[in-house]
Amino acid sequence: MAGSNTKQVTFHLRRFEPGKDAEPHWEDHSIEVTPGMTVLDGLWKVKELSAPSLAWRSSCRMGICGSCGMLINGRPRLACNTQVSELGSAIVAVAPLPNFDIIKDLVPDLRPIFETHREMLPYLLRDDTAEQEDPTREYRQTPHELEQYLQFSYCIKCGCCMAACPTVATDAQYAGPMPLGQAHRYDSDTRDAGFDRRREVLAGGSGPWRCHFAGECSQVCPKGVDPAKAIQLMKRQLVSDLLRLRRRTPPAAVAEAPHGTMRDDIPAAPPRTVTEA
Amino acid sequence: MRDRTLWTWHIGAGAVILVLLGLHMVIMHLSGTLGFLGVQDAEPTGWASVAARAGSLFFTLTYVALLGAALYHGFYGFRNILMELNPGRTVRSVINVGLSVVGLALFAFGTWAALAAPGAATMAGG
Amino acid sequence: MQTRGHPNRLGIRGWVGGGRWGFERYMYTLHRLSGLALLVYFTMHIFVTSTRAVGPDAWKQTMSVVSGPLFTMGEYLVFAAFAFHAVNGIRLGAIELGFAVGRPIEPVYPYQTSVGGQRRLARAVLMIAFVVALWGGLDFFVWK
Ligand code: SF4
Ligand code: SF4
Ligand code: FES
Numbered sequence: 001m002a003g004s005n006t007k008q009v010t011f012h013l014r015r016f017e018p019g020k021d022a023e024p025h026w027e028d029h030s031i032e033v034t035p036g037m038t039v040l041d042g043l044w045k046v047k048e049l050s051a052p053s054l055a056w057r058s059s060c061r062m063g064i065c066g067s068c069g070m071l072i073n074g075r076p077r078l079a080c081n082t083q084v085s086e087l088g089s090a091i092v093a094v095a096p097l098p099n100f101d102i103i104k105d106l107v108p109d110l111r112p113i114f115e116t117h118r119e120m121l122p123y124l125l126r127d128d129t130a131e132q133e134d135p136t137r138e139y140r141q142t143p144h145e146l147e148q149y150l151q152f153s154y155c156i157k158c159g160c161c162m163a164a165c166p167t168v169a170t171d172a173q174y175a176g177p178m179p180l181g182q183a184h185r186y187d188s189d190t191r192d193a194g195f196d197r198r199r200e201v202l203a204g205g206s207g208p209w210r211c212h213f214a215g216e217c218s219q220v221c222p223k224g225v226d227p228a229k230a231i232q233l234m235k236r237q238l239v240s241d242l243l244r245l246r247r248r249t250p251p252a253a254v255a256e257a258p259h260g261t262m263r264d265d266i267p268a269a270p271p272r273t274v275t276e277a
Numbered sequence: 278m279r280d281r282t283l284w285t286w287h288i289g290a291g292a293v294i295l296v297l298l299g300l301h302m303v304i305m306h307l308s309g310t311l312g313f314l315g316v317q318d319a320e321p322t323g324w325a326s327v328a329a330r331a332g333s334l335f336f337t338l339t340y341v342a343l344l345g346a347a348l349y350h351g352f353y354g355f356r357n358i359l360m361e362l363n364p365g366r367t368v369r370s371v372i373n374v375g376l377s378v379v380g381l382a383l384f385a386f387g388t389w390a391a392l393a394a395p396g397a398a399t400m401a402g403g
Numbered sequence: 404m405q406t407r408g409h410p411n412r413l414g415i416r417g418w419v420g421g422g423r424w425g426f427e428r429y430m431y432t433l434h435r436l437s438g439l440a441l442l443v444y445f446t447m448h449i450f451v452t453s454t455r456a457v458g459p460d461a462w463k464q465t466m467s468v469v470s471g472p473l474f475t476m477g478e479y480l481v482f483a484a485f486a487f488h489a490v491n492g493i494r495l496g497a498i499e500l501g502f503a504v505g506r507p508i509e510p511v512y513p514y515q516t517s518v519g520g521q522r523r524l525a526r527a528v529l530m531i532a533f534v535v536a537l538w539g540g541l542d543f544f545v546w547k
Contacts, residue, residue, distance in 0.1 A: 016409055024409065098417070101408030109408045151507040166431065169417020171361040188507075203281035210361060212434070213498050215427040215518035224510025229517035236501030239285050288500070291492050302485065307542045322466055324459045331455060344449070351442040358435060362415075383449055390453030397458045 009033045009084055011046050013054065014071075014095035015105050024095075024102060027051070033084045039072055039092060040079040043106075056106035063222060066156030069163070070106055071095040076160035078222045097163040110159050116175050117157065119201055120183035125194025126251055139191040140255040152185035152230050154223045161217035161227050167210045174210040175201070177217035181227035184234040193251040199238065208235045283353060290350040297343040331394035344387040352380040427518055430525060434491050437484035444481045479543045486535040494521070494528045 008030055016024035029046045040058055047054045056079070058068035063081040070079050072094055073087050084092060100108035126132055161177040162168050168176045175183075183202060186192050202208065208231045218228040240246040305321050320326065330336040359372050419432055451469060454461040468474075497503040503524060504517035 018408065024411075096411065098411055098413045100411060102411050103408040108411070111407070147509070148507055151510050154510055166418045166420075166428070167361055169413035170415060171363050172412070173363065174361070203279045205280045205360065207280060209280040209284040210357075211499075212431055213427065213495060213518075214431040215425055215516075218516040218518045219425050221514075221516075224512070224514030224516070226507075226510070226514075226516045226518075229504045229507065232499055232504045232517070233501045233507075235284075235499055238281050239288075239500065242281055242285055288496055291496060295489055295492070298485070299489070302482065307539065322470075324462055327455050327462060328459075347445055351438070351445060354438050355442055358439070383446065387449045387453065390449075390456040393456035397456050 006032045006034050008090070009042070010091045011042055012091055012093040013046070013051070013106070014093075015054070016096075016102050017053075018104055026093075035085065037084050038080055039070070039077075039082045039084060039087075039094065040068055042084055042092065043079060043094070054106075055104045064156060066158035069097050069108075069158040069160045069222075071097055071163065076163040076220045078158060078160070081222050097159055099163050099165070099168050100159065108159065110157075113157070113159055113162055113176065113178050116179040117182055120175070120179050120186075121194055121198055122182045122186055124186065124189065124192045125197060126191070127193065128254075131254060135254075137254045137257070139252045141190055141252055145190045145252075148190075149185045149188045152181050152188070152225055152227075155181060155185070155221075155225045155227075156223055158222065160220045160222060161225075164216035164220045165211075166214050166216065167212070171210060173206045175206045177211070177227035177231065180208055180211070180234060181225060181230040184230040184237075187234065187237060190249070191252045195237070195241070199241070202234065202238060203242075208232075208238070211235075287350055287353045290346040290353075293342065293346040294350055297339055298347065300339070301343065327394075328398035331391075331398050337391050337395075340391045341388050344391070345384055348380050348384050348387075352376045425518070426522065427525060430491055430528070433487060434495070437488040440484050441481065441488060475543060479540060482539045482543070483536040486539065487529075487532040490528045490532040490535065494524055497524075 009032075011029045011031060013027050013029065014024050015021075015027050029050050031042060031045045031049065033042060038061075040061055043054065043056055043058075056068065056070070058080060059065040061068075061080040063078050066078075068079040068081075069076060072079065072082055073089060073092065076097055079094070094106060096102050096106045097108045100110060100112070103109050124132070155178065157178060159178065161181075165174075165177055167174045180202075183198050187195050187198060211228070211231045213228060213232065215228050218226045221227060237246065356372060356376050359376075360369070364372065418435075420428055451465055454465045494503070498517075498521060503521050505520045508515065
């Protein structure tokens with residue numbers, strides 16, 4: 001029984017069963033959509049009612065785990081972050097994110113970007129290993145310095161940008177917007193001293209030189225990360241480094257101990273829960 | 278050479294082309310505009326103008342500079358497109374060597390023409 | 404990396420748009436095409452103009468070959484490609500050296516991107532290129 005608020009919508013789904021199908025094919029499932037329903041909710045409904053074997057990846061259903069990136073009506077988006085009504089169409093076409101191999105149905109193989117991400121050394125690189133392993137205090141950073149990378153740190157590694165990038169569409173060597181954006185996130189962090197090490201990868205042929213600002217990555221990013229901006233700022237850093245114009249500053253130091261008297265009733269820190277093997 | 282260096286030269290060459298080719302376009306192809314400004318009387322592609330320019334050190338130097346910058350800029354851009362087609366290792370080397378050889382050959386040929394032109398002009402009594 | 408599932412890379416189809424089509428995507432495609440056209444023309448141009456090193460007769464003969472209306476039209480197209488490639492090249496240079504993309508900002512909804520930020524620049528590029536091409540057209544065909 002269709003209520004006045006519900007609408008009949010066709011989910012046009014790209015399906016692929018490894019070992020059985022030679023090529024992916026499309027399949028239609030009609031469901032009733034209620035206001036506020038997301039594409040992810042719709043997929044659950046289809047699975048419940050008519051396609052029990054339908055496979056996709058999702059977890060948090062609130063746009064933070066980055067697992068439900070899909071090609072929805074021709075644009076890479078998060079299924080959990082996209083309401084059916086906002087698409088303004090009676091047909092919702094869902095395909096796996098392009099530029100990644102298809103494992104099954106809507107499940108892309110995201111491992112390549114995770115591996116490339118790892119090559120970018122996406123963590124603070126410093127000399128004071130002892131302090132990093134067993135911190136005495138925080139590293140000093142001003143709010144303005146924080147702002148230089150905060151935006152890029154919102155990335156949830158969903159891969160939508162990689163599916164939209166024209167260079168990634170052909171070039172398997174290109175690192176792509178997600179890993180490059182994350183390399184810049186650390187290169188622009190004042191606590192980090194890893195620029196020279198990351199440069200080993202970035203100055204080469206898989207680096208930002210393959211980006212021509214078609215801008216698609218930033219347009220589709222569901223978290224406002226703007227990887228295209230990160231990549232252009234990265235080129236600027238790398239080129240000014242080549243021309244010896246880059247100002248080199250040592251990484252932020254450990255904040256100095258607060259002055260004044262210490263309260264004497266502060267309880268001791270609990271014992272470490274993680275010990276080295 | 279690494280892509281960072283090549284790319285930086287690509288941008289630099291682009292800036293050089295912008296100035297020199299802008300000049301070249303106005304002088305050679307926008308004769309009407311120059312006529313407006315009252316600078317041009319002879320046909321720019323007429324032999325007399327060609328011979329006059331060939332004898333000028335300024336024109337010879339800028340020709341060679343423009344030739345080099347434009348060839349580099351163009352061939353690097355072309356290489357970008359080819360590289361983004363994801364060729365294998367061997368094809369990559371072939372592209373690198375091939376484009377460099379063709380680019381250098383064209384540069385040598387164009388430079389020869391620029392340097393030999395004054396001779397041709399004097400011989401013809403231009 | 405070796406394939407671990409059914410391959411799904413878009414290929415060259417992805418260059419012109421895999422069903423997305425942003426404004427800057429058109430500019431990117433146009434920049435590539437105009438660049439390739441200019442490279443082809445430039446290579447020919449080197450050979451044509453180098454006849455001046457042979458002497459006036461060779462030069463005059465070549466010029467008479469390339470002065471027909473078909474060649475003027477072709478040259479004009481090259482001029483238009485140059486106009487776009489040059490003006491858009493200035494924009495790309497400014498952007499790719501990190502000058503026209505803005506500073507990092509806090510991503511609050513609705514998100515603003517560097518792409519949206521330079522959109523006006525992109526429109527201006529198209530307009531200036533159009534005006535330059537128009538000017539060239541008048542010069543090529545009307546004032547000659
Ligand atoms: S940059 Fe944006 S689109 Fe790309 S992986 Fe991160 S969150 Fe997803
Ligand atoms: S701006 Fe660069 S990284 Fe982003 S989609 Fe375009 S080419 Fe790819
Ligand atoms: S399910 Fe976690 S981002 Fe969509």
